[in-house]
Each structure stands twice: as C-alpha cells, then as structure tokens.
Amino acid sequence: MTMIIGWMLWPKLLILMAKNVAIIGGGIAGLTAAYYLKKSGITPTVFEASSQLGGVIQSDTIDGFTIENGPNTLLLSDQRTVEMFDDLGLQFEDASPNSKNRYVVKDKQLVAVPMSIKSFITTSLFSWTSKFKIITEAFRQNKPLGDEESVSQFIIRRFGKEVLVYAVNPFIAGTYAGDPDSLSIEHSFPLLENTERVYGSVIGGFFKNRKKQNPHKIKRRTISFPKGVAELTHALSNYLSDSTHLNTTISDISKTDNSFTLTNTQNGKMESSSFDEIICTVPTYSLKNITINGEDYPDFDELGEINYPPVISISLGYKKEHIPHSLEGFGALVPKCENMNILGVLFSSSLFNNRAPKDHSLLTVFIGGSRQPELTVLSEIERVQLAKEDLETLLGISTEPAFMHQTLWKKAIPQYHVGYGHYKSIMNMIEAKLRGFHFAGNYVNGISIQDTILSSMNLVNELNRHSSTCSE
Numbered sequence: 001m002t003m004i005i006g007w008m009l010w011p012k013l014l015i016l017m018a019k020n021v022a023i024i025g026g027g028i029a030g031l032t033a034a035y036y037l038k039k040s041g042i043t044p045t046v047f048e049a050s051s052q053l054g055g056v057i058q059s060d061t062i063d064g065f066t067i068e069n070g071p072n073t074l075l076l077s078d079q080r081t082v083e084m085f086d087d088l089g090l091q092f093e094d095a096s097p098n099s100k101n102r103y104v105v106k107d108k109q110l111v112a113v114p115m116s117i118k119s120f121i122t123t124s125l126f127s128w129t130s131k132f133k134i135i136t137e138a139f140r141q142n143k144p145l146g147d148e149e150s151v152s153q154f155i156i157r158r159f160g161k162e163v164l165v166y167a168v169n170p171f172i173a174g175t176y177a178g179d180p181d182s183l184s185i186e187h188s189f190p191l192l193e194n195t196e197r198v199y200g201s202v203i204g205g206f207f208k209n210r211k212k213q214n215p216h217k218i219k220r221r222t223i224s225f226p227k228g229v230a231e232l233t234h235a236l237s238n239y240l241s242d243s244t245h246l247n248t249t250i251s252d253i254s255k256t257d258n259s260f261t262l263t264n265t266q267n268g269k270m271e272s273s274s275f276d277e278i279i280c281t282v283p284t285y286s287l288k289n290i291t292i293n294g295e296d297y298p299d300f301d302e303l304g305e306i307n308y309p310p311v312i313s314i315s316l317g318y319k320k321e322h323i324p325h326s327l328e329g330f331g332a333l334v335p336k337c338e339n340m341n342i343l344g345v346l347f348s349s350s351l352f353n354n355r356a357p358k359d360h361s362l363l364t365v366f367i368g369g370s371r372q373p374e375l376t377v378l379s380e381i382e383r384v385q386l387a388k389e390d391l392e393t394l395l396g397i398s399t400e401p402a403f404m405h406q407t408l409w410k411k412a413i414p415q416y417h418v419g420y421g422h423y424k425s426i427m428n429m430i431e432a433k434l435r436g437f438h439f440a441g442n443y444v445n446g447i448s449i450q451d452t453i454l455s456s457m458n459l460v461n462e463l464n465r466h467s468s469t470c471s472e
C-alpha cells in the first residue's frame with residue numbers, strides 16, 4: 001500500500017523537485033529566465049554580484065539628460081517579447097520616424113544609407129560595379145570554399161569588397177564593436193548563412209523567406225522606454241523582488257547526484273544553499289572565478305578565452321544652437337578605412353523624446369572595440385578630445401559640450417569568432433557532465449537584448465517541457 005502511494009506520488013515529487021532553480025547573474029538573461037520561471041509557477045532565486053540588477057543595461061538621468069551607459073535601443077521583431085513587456089506593464093516608445101535616416105561616413109562626410117530603390121541607384125556610397133553585384137547577387141551561385149567563413153569572406157564572396165568596407169564593416173563596429181575579418185558568419189549571423197545555404201543566395205532567399213510563416217514574427221521596430229532601456233530591467237526586478245539577492249557573488253558550485261550546492265559571498269560572509277537546477281548567465285570571463293566541487297574547472301577556464309573587446313560609451317550634451325547639423329536620423333557609423341577615432345555616433349535626443357533638456361541635444365559616441373582597443377586606455381580627457389575632433393569633422397561642432405558622461409566597459413560584448421563552435425561544444429559538454437546546469441546569456445544564441453530574452457525564454461520552456469515529460 002505505502003509502495004503504491006509512493007509510486008503515485010512520484011510524478012508530483014519530480015515536479016516539486018524541479019521547482020528549486022538558481023540563476024547566477026542578474027543581467028537581462030538571468031532576469032528573463034527568472035521571469036518565465038515565476039510565470040510557470042516556479043520560484044527562482046537570482047544571485048547578482050553587483051549592487052544592482054540589469055547587468056550592462058544601465059540608464060541614468062543626470063542634469064536633465066537621460067543617458068545610456070550600455071545599450072541604447074532594442075530591436076523588436078518577436079511578438080513574445082511584446083507580450084512580456086505588456087505583462088510587465090511597460091509602455092515602450094518607438095524611435096522617431098526620422099530614425100530611418102542612417103548615415104555612414106565616406107570621405108569624412110555623412111552619406112545616407114539607401115533605404116529605397118531610388119536612393120540605392122543614386123547613392124554615392126557604392127560604385128556602379130558594387131550596385132551591379134548587389135542587384136545580381138540572387139543569380140550568382142558561387143559556393144563557400146568549404147571552411148567556416150568569416151563575415152568578411154562571406155560578404156566579399158556574395159557582394160564584393162565595397163559592400164564590406166562601407167556597409168558591413170561599420171555595421172559590425174556599431175553592433176558587436178567587432179571586426180568582420182574575425183567574426184564567424186555561421187555563429188554571428190546564422191540567418192544569413194542559412195539563407196544562402198538553403199536558397200543559394202541571400203537576397204533571393206530573403207524574399208522567399210518572407211513568405212514563410214513565423215507565428216511570432218512582427219514588423220521590426222526600434223524601441224526604448226521613456227526613462228531608458230533600464231526601465232525594462234527595473235520592471236523585471238520589481239516583479240522578482242522577493243527572489244533576488246544583490247551583492248552576492250557565486251564562488252562554488254558543488255554537484256551531488258540529484259542537486260547542487262551553491263556557495264556565495266554576500267558582504268564578506270560565506271553562505272551555501274541547495275538547488276535542483278542552475279541557470280548560469282555570468283559572462284564567460286567571470287566563470288574562472290567559480291570552482292566546481294571546490295576545484296578550478298578547466299572547461300570554465302577555456303570558455304574564459306572568448307574575446308570581449310573594450311568599449312567606451314560617451315554621452316555628450318550640447319546646446320542645439322551649437323550643432324550645425326539637423327541631427328535628423330539615427331546616427332552615423334564610421335568604416336575602418338576612414339581612419340577616425342570613433343566607431344560611431346547616435347543622435348540620442350533625436351531618436352527618443354525627453355533625452356535632453358529644452359534647447360539641448362544629446363549625442364552618444366562609441367570608441368574602442370576590436371578596431372582600436374588601445375584608445376580605451378587613454379585618460380577620460382584624451383578620449384573626449386578624440387570624440388570632439390571627429391564630431392567637429394562630421395557634424396561641424398566646435399564648441400565645448402555642456403554635459404559629459406563616460407562609461408568604460410573593459411569587456412563589452414562576446415565575439416562569436418571563426419571557430420566559435422568549439423566553445424559551443426564545451427558549453428554542451430559542461431551541461432552534459434553537470435546534469436541540471438544550463439547556460440544562458442549573450443554568448444549562447446546572439447548578443448542583442450531580444451536574442452538574449454528569447455534564448456532565456458526558450459531555455460525555460462525546454463526545462464518545463466522536460467519536467468512535465470518526466471512527470472508523465
């Protein structure tokens with residue numbers, strides 16, 4: 001009799017056992033995983049080493065300027081992200097219609113990125129040879145050479161060198177702060193690589209793909225929130241308030257047959273607690289500070305080799321009358337061949353409302369990245385000087401800024417270099433060895449905020465599916 005009751009209780013027990021989940025790291029990956037766990041009835045525990053949640057997402061309002069230290073915009077293309085925002089009671093703000101005007105620097109001048117067939121034909125960004133190559137891309141069947149290609153190799157093969165130099169190189173600098181010569185097309189832009197593989201061309205495949213139904217896909221929108229991107233992580237923090245531990249650094253993960261013991265240091269005090277599942281979202285360079293069963297873990301050390309170049313984000317406020325340019329647009333990106341100091345500049349107060357006090361404009365400039373990491377070791381004054389030189393050349397600004405704020409990210413964004421598959425295999429191997437341990441975060445399925453949100457959401461769905469399969 002006892003045995004029968006015990007047997008009948010077994011499925012329920014399994015579900016209960018899976019309810020104790022620890023999340024290491026309180027950036028958007030960890031907070032999103034916690035959000036979806038809580039929605040599915042599981043109480044998560046989030047451990048965050050720093051004094052605030054949100055990770056690299058940090059917005060601030062200083063002297064009337066609403067600035068972003070990390071990400072400035074969110075590209076929304078999936079209905080599930082919108083549903084999460086609605087559920088959190090967030091009101092997002094679309095970037096101004098002018099934001100479709102994007103610029104690339106050519107010969108030290110801002111040149112509009114063509115957004116229509118007419119502007120494509122007349123643009124001075126590309127020569128007629130390149131325009132012909134772009135138009136005829138769908139009819140070219142030149143296959144990859146066999147090895148994993150870099151973004152540069154892929155783009156040159158499909159579209160020619162000029163498209164790499166004046167479109168892709170600045171785009172990669174503005175998104176990855178990276179170098180297209182070393183990023184892997186397969187791992188950084190899997191959709192592009194896959195489209196070519198399936199349809200034989202990127203442009204032809206893009207049109208065919210558009211007809212395919214993706215039930216979650218929505219029209220792409222560039223958005224933020226009235227008080228900046230961090231409104232998102234603040235809303236998540238409020239929703240999870242009873243489940244988060246700040247100033248709490250995880251230093252050891254010990255595995256027994258069925259559970260994990262996490263050791264953390266909080267305000268100099270060591271504590272341990274047990275969990276059934278772990279979701280690890282800490283940047284890979286932080287993994288080397290976490291031991292497994294009290295010992296250094298070589299697989300963590302190897303993941304620590306993933307490159308995160310340094311980036312500086314500088315917010316500069318000017319009186320409107322001191323900026324000769326209209327700033328009607330998203331901003332400008334700088335190709336490497338232009339030999340300038342900055343990677344790009346965002347017209348932040350043109351993008352969203354209320355980013356600067358009346359009669360002022362806010363610009364956000366990026367310096368460093370894989371292209372010029374050496375610039376990030378300069379003094380704050382020297383970096384601003386470099387930014388000001390470029391803003392004078394590009395926008396004609398010759399006065400001192402009325403407002404200045406800068407943030408140094410010593411390790412900004414993980415680079416999915418050629419050979420990244422090796423690191424993916426190590427992640428899979430760790431998950432197989434430490435059953436119940438899972439990776440999430442911007443080094444798993446894409447670096448953008450939305451990619452990171454969807455990756456955590458998919459992981460939680462997978463865990464829920466697994467625990468309900470076990471309980472049947």
Ligand SMILES: Cc1cc2nc3c(=O)[nH]c(=O)nc-3n(C[C@H](O)[C@H](O)[C@H](O)COP(=O)(O)OP(=O)(O)OC[C@H]3O[C@@H](n4cnc5c(N)ncnc54)[C@H](O)[C@@H]3O)c2cc1C
Pocket residue numbers: 024025026027028029030047048049050053054055056057069070071072073074075248249250251281282283286289290311313409412413440441442443447448449450452
């Ligand atoms: C300057 C910059 C600009 C960007 N711009 C954009 C943009 O415009 N749009 C966009 O979509 N994306 C942008 N990104 C990328 C995007 O913001 C990030 O990829 C994403 O926010 C990363 O989230 P995450 O949770 O994976 O990592 P993180 O935000 O790095 O969070 C990881 C957390 O783990 C914590 N942690 C570390 N070690 C431990 C430990 N041992 N114990 C407990 N906690 C620990 C850290 O303190 C941190 O809070 C930008 C990134 C940067 C740096």
